[in-house]
Amino acid sequence: xxxxxxxxxxxxxxxxxxxxxxxxxxxxxxxxxxxxxxxxxxxxxxxxxxxxxxxxxxxxxxxxxxxxxxxxxxxxxxxxxxxxxxxxxxxxxxxxxxxxxxxxxxxxxxxxxxxxxxxxxxxxxxxxxxxxxxxxxxxxxxxxxxxxxxxxxxxxxxxxxxxxxxxxxxxxxxxxxxxxxxxxxxxxxxxxxxxxxxxxxxxxxxxxxxxxxxxxxxxxxxxxxxxxxxxxxxxxxxxxxxxxxxxxxxxxxxxxxxxxxxxxxxxxxxxxxxxxxxxxxxxxxxxxxxxxxxxxxxxxxxxxxxxxxxxxxxxxxxxxxxx
Numbered sequence: 001x002x003x004x005x006x007x008x009x010x011x012x013x014x015x016x017x018x019x020x021x022x023x024x025x026x027x028x029x030x031x032x033x034x035x036x037x038x039x040x041x042x043x044x045x046x047x048x049x050x051x052x053x054x055x056x057x058x059x060x061x062x063x064x065x066x067x068x069x070x071x072x073x074x075x076x077x078x079x080x081x082x083x084x085x086x087x088x089x090x091x092x093x094x095x096x097x098x099x100x101x102x103x104x105x106x107x108x109x110x111x112x113x114x115x116x117x118x119x120x121x122x123x124x125x126x127x128x129x130x131x132x133x134x135x136x137x138x139x140x141x142x143x144x145x146x147x148x149x150x151x152x153x154x155x156x157x158x159x160x161x162x163x164x165x166x167x168x169x170x171x172x173x174x175x176x177x178x179x180x181x182x183x184x185x186x187x188x189x190x191x192x193x194x195x196x197x198x199x200x201x202x203x204x205x206x207x208x209x210x211x212x213x214x215x216x217x218x219x220x221x222x223x224x225x226x227x228x229x230x231x232x233x234x235x236x237x238x239x240x241x242x243x244x245x246x247x248x249x250x251x252x253x254x255x256x257x258x259x260x261x262x263x264x265x266x267x268x269x270x271x272x273x274x275x276x277x278x279x280x281x282x283x284x285x286x287x288x289x290x291x292x293x294x295x296x297x298x299x300x301x302x303x304x305x306x307x308x309x310x311x312x313x314x315x316x317x318x319x320x321x322x323x
């Protein structure tokens with residue numbers, strides 16, 4: 001803010017000055033004009049004439065006092081509005097500085113500094129609703145850049161891999177910054193207005209995110225083998241062709257999600273909510289499927305089930321495979 005003030009403040013000041021002049025000079029004379037000399041001369045008693053003039057002056061002064069009180073109140077309101085805007089401007093400036101510092105930290109060669117930048121962005125998103133969408137985009141881009149799973153590219157990995165790495169260490173130990181970034185995104189407040197999270201073709205093997213909020217996330221062709229997602233919300237998410245082998249999906253909300261062509265061999269689906277999910281061409285040779293809710297789920301003849309498992313017709317709508 002400059003010393004000259006903001007345009008709206010200068011306009012209010014000008015209006016205030018005009019109002020003050022009108023209230024203190026013109027308005028009392030309009031409401032209580034001077035008594036005509038001819039009328040005063042009709043009053044024979046000089047003392048009475050003086051009393052009339054003094055009474056008129058008191059009325060004018062009362063008007064001025066009332067106007068002064070109103071102007072003082074208006075000035076208090078203007079001052080409060082100016083202070084509020086200054087606070088907002090200062091806060092926006094602080095948020096901008098914090099955002100820029102956090103972005104610089106994300107590009108650091110130090111793992112600890114990068115993680116610090118991630119937590120700084122998460123705190124900024126918690127305190128500033130206007131910055132939440134931008135923070136989500138930045139953290140999503142950070143994950144895609146730091147941990148890509150370039151399935152489909154000429155030199156990309158086989159998908160799914162020939163075998164699951166049973167002894168692979170947890171992601172927080174292998175890529176702590178990626179774990180921290182996705183953890184920050186998973187702690188977002190649940191809201192239908194929250195923007196969609198795009199994490200397709202990322203390597204999230206052995207990640208641990210319990211009770212994560214990942215509704216409507218796009219995780220197409222991503223590798224989530226051995227991921228621990230117990231109690232998480234993936235409602236309406238797109239997990240097409242995702243590798244979820246040996247993943248712990250105990251009581252995970254997957255209602256309305258797309259698991260078309262997903263790989264879930266040996267995954268734990270005990271208590272999972274799969275209502276209305278797309279299971280066409282999915283490999284569902286998973287554990288605990290009998291304890292999952294498959295009401296209204298869609299499957300086709302290419303869907304693979306555990307040996308001996310027979311989905312009930314009342315809870316599963318089996319559709320013929322399209323050519």
